[in-house]
Amino acid sequence: MKYMLMVFENEQNFADRNDMAAMDGLMQRHIAFQKEIKPVHVGGAGLKGVATATTIRTNGGKQVVHDGPFAETKEQLGGFYLVDVPDLDAAIEIARKVPLMKDGAIEIRPVMTVDAKPIA
Amino acid sequence: MPSQSLDRTVREASGRIIAALAARFRNLDLAEDALAEASLRAAETWPRDGLPRDPAAWLYRVSERCLLDTLRRRRRETGFDLDPPADAPNAEDLLLDDNRLIPDERLRLIFVCCHPAVATEARAALTLKLVCGLTTSEIARAFLLSETALAQRLVRAKRKIAEAGVPFEIPRPEYWPERLDAVLSTIEIAYSKAHEDAAGAGPHAGFAAEMLDLTRLLADLLPREPDVLALAALIRFAEARRPARIGADGAMVPLSEQDPALWSWPLIIEGRRYLGGAAGGVAASPRVIQALIHGAWCGRKSLAEPAPWPRVLVFYDALLTWRDDAVVRLNRAVAVAEVNGPQAALDDIACLDTATLAQFPPYHALRADLLRRLARTVEARAAYDAALALAPPSAEALWLKRRRDAL
Numbered sequence: 448m449k450y451m452l453m454v455f456e457n458e459q460n461f462a463d464r465n466d467m468a469a470m471d472g473l474m475q476r477h478i479a480f481q482k483e484i485k486p487v488h489v490g491g492a493g494l495k496g497v498a499t500a501t502t503i504r505t506n507g508g509k510q511v512v513h514d515g516p517f518a519e520t521k522e523q524l525g526g527f528y529l530v531d532v533p534d535l536d537a538a539i540e541i542a543r544k545v546p547l548m549k550d551g552a553i554e555i556r557p558v559m560t561v562d563a564k565p566i567a
Numbered sequence: 568m569p570s571q572s573l574d575r576t577v578r579e580a581s582g583r584i585i586a587a588l589a590a591r592f593r594n595l596d597l598a599e600d601a602l603a604e605a606s607l608r609a610a611e612t613w614p615r616d617g618l619p620r621d622p623a624a625w626l627y628r629v630s631e632r633c634l635l636d637t638l639r640r641r642r643r644e645t646g647f648d649l650d651p652p653a654d655a656p657n658a659e660d661l662l663l664d665d666n667r668l669i670p671d672e673r674l675r676l677i678f679v680c681c682h683p684a685v686a687t688e689a690r691a692a693l694t695l696k697l698v699c700g701l702t703t704s705e706i707a708r709a710f711l712l713s714e715t716a717l718a719q720r721l722v723r724a725k726r727k728i729a730e731a732g733v734p735f736e737i738p739r740p741e742y743w744p745e746r747l748d749a750v751l752s753t754i755e756i757a758y759s760k761a762h763e764d765a766a767g768a769g770p771h772a773g774f775a776a777e778m779l780d781l782t783r784l785l786a787d788l789l790p791r792e793p794d795v796l797a798l799a800a801l802i803r804f805a806e807a808r809r810p811a812r813i814g815a816d817g818a819m820v821p822l823s824e825q826d827p828a829l830w831s832w833p834l835i836i837e838g839r840r841y842l843g844g845a846a847g848g849v850a851a852s853p854r855v856i857q858a859l860i861h862g863a864w865c866g867r868k869s870l871a872e873p874a875p876w877p878r879v880l881v882f883y884d885a886l887l888t889w890r891d892d893a894v895v896r897l898n899r900a901v902a903v904a905e906v907n908g909p910q911a912a913l914d915d916i917a918c919l920d921t922a923t924l925a926q927f928p929p930y931h932a933l934r935a936d937l938l939r940r941l942a943r944t945v946e947a948r949a950a951y952d953a954a955l956a957l958a959p960p961s962a963e964a965l966w967l968k969r970r971r972d973a974l
Contacts, residue, residue: 450732533734534732534734535682535684535732536734536736536738536739536742537734539684540739540742555731557730557731
């Protein structure tokens with residue numbers, strides 16, 4: 448089963464982008480993490496900050512393009528991993544190890560499949 | 568054959584059958600539907616042909632066939648493959664039937680029902696339904712929910728399990744403590760529903776028995792886990808005292824005034840055996856300590872014997888080092904009052920956060936009792952009124968009113 452691991456962190460934790468040691472440290476941890484999950488790692492990416500986000504909202508058929516993320520929350524989607532593992536417990540185990548700058552949350556969502564496989 | 572004995576057979580066997588089928592086919596709905604169909608067939612054939620040699624084994628075999636039939640039908644519909652239809656059970660099958668051949672996968676089923684990915688409020692209901700075989704309407708009554716609301720909660724939980732890919736596995740050792748804790752908390756929630764009903768005649772009474780069965784099952788499956796044994800002990804001690812919890816007049820009887828002659832001694836002896844395995848005298852976790860407290864009470868042979876307050880206080884002190892919260896502090900204060908006097912207890916609870924406790928009837932009830940003993944009658948009356956204003960269960964309300972009116 449494929450799962451998307453969405454990494455939510457408070458951008459404030461990255462406010463000091465001049466703290467190269469911290470940024471490097473996090474980067475190194477992501478590289479090590481990717482090496483560790485290589486056999487099940489399907490994809491993923493880090494995202495630029497919410498200041499770069501643009502949202503298109505459709506409401507009653509009308510579309511409005513506006514600046515910023517779709518929802519202003521303390522923690523924002525900062526990146527994601529796509530993994531292919533047997534079940535939720537395996538996904539949880541990997542999600543626990545996703546590196547974070549400080550505090551944050553990883554949301555695990557199963558990826559929809561299009562093939563209508565019979566049960567069992 | 569009376570339908571009641573069919574119902575009982577189904578209930579007793581359903582946890583094992585659903586667990587075994589779900590473990591094999593990885594699908595809770597298919598397992599449940601198959602058992603439901605097998606039960607219908609039993610209702611048709613058992614009265615006509617007589618009770619099978621081993622009714623549970625019969626149900627398992629027929630459920631398994633129903634499930635395989637469903638799978639074949641679905642495969643045909645989706646054009647996948649065409650297996651021959653299932654054989655009807657022959658004489659040899661029936662001779663071989665023995666429910667010991669049903670693989671016992673209930674522990675895995677319990678871990679699925681209590682998976683942290685399942686909504687907390689659905690875990691207890693799902694466990695009662697799938698592991699204990701209670702009907703949706705029984706569970707709905709116990710949880711004070713409409714049957715529709717409870718059914719929806721169960722459907723959502725099962726859908727989550729299926730779609731999020733919750734595995735039908737025992738958790739890995741490193742996550743064992745966390746996951747086992749989720750299972751035990753679920754049982755505690757379910758049991759507290761049963762225990763609230765002090766008289767034991769209300770809708771929860773029936774499943775107190777299920778909680779005894781479920782904790783016995785867990786203790787059999789995990790005989791080395793102190794917390795599992797402690798919970799099995801605690802539930803037995805609490806159930807043992809049920810007959811003494813309400814007086815002839817319908818008012819609550821406090822633990823220290825309960826007549827041990829009314830307690831169920833077979834349950835207490837069973838509880839002690841579990842507690843011995845859990846603790847060996849060592850207070851190793853909050854659950855073990857709580858079981859030790861209940862065990863201390865259940866050691867009292869008659870009202871003539873002094874109540875075990877000093878020991879209870881020692882255990883509460885130990886519990887406090889694990890869990891320092893308002894509920895533990897309140898319970899400890901009851902023991903403090905007996906050992907060091909009501910003023911000491913009142914001083915102890917004075918430093919608690921009254922804002923959060925204001926909605927908690929036992930807080931006002933304890934204050935009222937302490938103030939009464941200190942002859943601060945006006946304040947005591949106000950505290951009794953505050954407790955009663957929160958609409959506690961009727962047996963408790965009656966007891967509080969009586970105390971207030973005796974001021």
